[in-house]
Amino acid sequence: MSCAACASSSQSILQDQVGVFSAEVNYATQQAVVKYAANIVQPHQLKTAVQNAGFDLLIEDLKKDKEKQKEIKRKQFKQLQFKLIGATIFALPLLVIGMFFMDVPYANWIMFVLATPLVLYFGNSFFVRAYQQAKIKSANMDTLVALSTGVAYIYSLFVLFFPDFWHARGIHAHVYFESAGIVIAFVLFGRFLEERAKIQTFDSLEKLMGLQAKNLWVIRNNQEIEITIDEVLVGDWVVVKPGDKIPVDGHVISGSSYVDESMITGEPIAVAKQINDTVYAGTLNQKGSFRIQANKVGSQTLLSQIILKVEQAQSSKAPIQHLVDKVSKIFVPIVVAIACLSFFVWLFLASQNGFVLGLNAFVTVLVIACPCALGLATPTAIMVGMGKAAEKGILVQDAESLERAQHITTVVLDKTGTITKGEPSVQATYGLQAPEIEVLYSIEKQSEHPLADAVVNYFKDETRYIENITIENLVGQGVKATYFNDTFWVGNLPLMEQNKISIPIDVLDWKNNRKNLAETIIYFAKNNNLLGVLAIADAVKATSKNAIDHLQKMHIDVIMLTGDQYETAQAIANQVGIKTFKAGVLPDEKAAYVKQLQAQGKVVAMVGDGVNDTNALAQADVSLAMGKGSDVAMDVAQMTIISSDLDKIPQAISVSKQTQNTIKQNLFWAFIYNIIGIPIAAGALYFYNGFLLNPMWAGAAMALSSVSVVANSLRLKFK
Known part of the structure; x- marks a missing residue:
């Protein structure tokens, strides 16, 4: 697709197919989202319909489709680069002769020789695509370029080979070879800059895709072997070495390290990973090494889901884009109508050289009009904004x-x-001593109480587990435990009162000082004596x-x-x-x-x-x-x-505001460019100051308008 009108055209073709409920085609991402009845229409039929209009549709499986799409884009970009270089070689001398040496002998013939390969070879794709659009009674950016350069070139041929026709009618006709050829070169240059800039809008997605490991080491038959990412299975033991990208989602089964999860969470500080901790595909292991058991592989990993969601989001359309699509659909026919009107106004109202002035206006209006800028205004900003949000972990x-x-x-x-964190944890303790902590830890290790895990996690690194402790769970109160000849109690205040365990004043003071912290107080007693207390809460996130x-x-x-x-x-x-x-x-x-x-x-x-x-x-x-x-x-x-x-x-709110501001700026400049540029191209300033825009400069302005919109969107990356 070469412009927003192409997207509208292909979207209409898809929507018109029997069995299709809805279709949305995104010009910037070159993707279509189609909802259809599979018992009525099949993807290959949609492909054929789109191909008949001069486009193509990739319908293979997702992974192969992406690789094929990348290959096609690379080939197209190289072809565009080749055509631009060739066009520039012919356009530079054509520009010099057309601007400064148009009166030298045989100037018209030299310009004919230079312009012909520019129009017929380097610019042939514009005419082919315009013809394909005409077959389905549609028009796009290629239509404008083909009409303007084709008319200018054919008129120039007529002047060159039949000069007497114009002389007999008192008209000193000029050739427009330089305009036709240089417009082709400028449009190719604009397409090249636009494509290169659009590639940059996918940077965030490419970064995410680049995080996916291609090979990994697994333990099979007690040996470390290297396999491709497609061969890994759920349950495999995966070896992660220092500096490796973690290839799958899983949990650590041995070893420890620090892992950089910044591309997943947006947080720059590496996270410590130990046994039973979860790790994610695409994150980067630092100095240590460990083994993990694969829980999710391939498209099921968090990274793959993130990539899929970002792609889907970037292909979606903002509500304002639907208005732009409607404008783009009628944009080209309106521009052609304005160009024709300009020609006839000049032809009938200009006292001298009306035909020549009208032809200049016709060509210039067609060249300067730019539906590309309108089509790119919203989706490029959306793509960069979504990518920026993904980089931040949103x-x-x-x-x-x-x-x-x-x-x-x-x-x-x-x-x-x-x-809060959603995980109860010990916030503070009072009165507990080392020997009793071992008993408390061992009791809670066996306890079924929901808060027992908080106590176990709090003490697990500084104490040991004692066996031979028998416990009895007391529902709604806590735990009763027996160790040798002593009875231990762990639970709430009613449990202490029921067993006549007095609470010292200093403990009550400590508890009262924490009453506004939304904590649950756990009491720990031995026989009839209180040994200490713990405050447990679901802590607020930092x-x-x-x-x-x-x-x-x-x-x-x-x-x-x-x-x-x-x-x-x-x-x-x-x-x-x-x-x-x-x-x-x-x-x-x-x-x-x-x-x-x-x-x-x-x-x-x-x-x-x-x-x-x-x-x-x-x-x-x-x-x-x-x-x-x-x-x-x-x-x-x-x-x-x-x-x-x-x-x-x-x-997230800031990204939203910045993205929407960029969209508004893009749309403003895209509309203003056309609103101001088209009347000037038609000759609105001629009767005021004698200014008539040259078609080749109109081509340069058109090329830069699309590039400026994409460049403005790319500024989001640095905000």
Whole structure:
């Protein structure tokens, strides 16, 4: 496809096929998304229909399709490069003669010799594609180029071979060989710059794809062997050496190291990995070595899913793009009509040289008009913006979500797993001594209580497990344990009171000083004596408070909804600076609350991580899921924060605003360029100051308009 009109044309062809429900063709990504009834129409029939219009459709399996697409693009780019070099060799002397030495002997014949290969060989693709479009009663950018250069070239041939025809009618006719040839060269130059710039818009995606390992080492038959990434199986033991890219998603079964997960999470600091820790394909192992068991391979890995989602998002269309598509569809016919009108106005109203002036206007209007800039304005900005978000660890599902995020006025946050870590952990201890800690650790190791794991994880690196301890789980209270002749109690305050264990004043003071921290206090006693206490809580994430402060400084209201009790919710809200919160909220009530906010005219973003948040996520204007949360929440959400850190929410809003500003700038310049350029090309300034635009400079302006739009989109990379 050579312009936005091509995308509209091929989209219409696909939509017109029997059995197709909808089709969207993206000019920038060169991809079509088609929904069709498989029992009525098959992809090969769609391919044939598109081929009849002069395009092509790749319908092979995804991996082969991408490789084939890359190969075709490489071949096309090399061919374009060859044609540009050849065209430049002929265009430079043509430009010099046409501008400065048009009166030298045989100038017209020299220009004919130089222009002919430019138009008929280096520019032949414009005429071929214009003819293919004409066959299906459509028109595109190639139509404009072919019409303008073809008319200029044929008219010049007539002047060259039949000069007496014009002399007999009192007209001193000029040839337009230089305009026809140099316009071809300028358009090729513009296409070359445009294609090279478009390649850069895929950089983020290419970086992600480049993270995928091609080979890896696995343990089979007690030997290390090297295999390709396609041969690895779920359950394989994979050896990861220093400096290796981790090839699959899995968990560490031996060894340890630090892993750079920045391209997955957006976080620059390497993460320590030990036995049972999860690792992801595409992340980079640093100095240590370890072995992992493969849990997800191939297209199931997190990296593959990220790549797929980014590709799908980049191919989606922002709502404003549908308006641009409609304009692009009628753009070329309107331009041809304006060009014809300009010709006849000059022909009938100009007292002298009306035909020559009209022909100049006709050619110049066709050359300067640029549907490419309109077609590229939105998708290039979307592609760069989506890639930028992915680099920051924010996966955006589609362009509509990215556009809507800039309008967010209220952010509703779930508590557990969103503001907090979602993993209870020991926050502080009081009075515990080393010998008793071993007993406590060993009791909790056997306990079925939900908070027991927090105690075990807290002490696991500094103590040892004692056998011969028998325990009895006391539902709703804690644990009773026997070790030799002593009885130990681990549990809540009622358990202590029931067994007549007194709580010293200093412990009560310590507990009262922590009453606003949403913690659960665990008591540990031996026989009738209290040995110590522990405070356990679902800790607030390190980034939560800063993220909430940032959102509030952006004049966005932040509200917390949680199913927890009021005291816990209040304590968390106080810690992170949230003024409005609701406790004891059921899943359906979360969605109803979001709906209530929307009824007040607010644009609501819901942020959650669990199955209980899915109703509210589906109801919200913009939904964000935590990457470490449930798969259901991520499926429903329009954006996924891979690292699960709330500081990505302000970043997502910033990316949205920057992307939309870039789209508006691109569309403004694309429309203004055509609105100003076409009248000037038609000769609007001639009667004011005698200025008439030369077609070859119109060609240069047209080429640069597309490049400027893509270049403006690329600025997003550096923001």
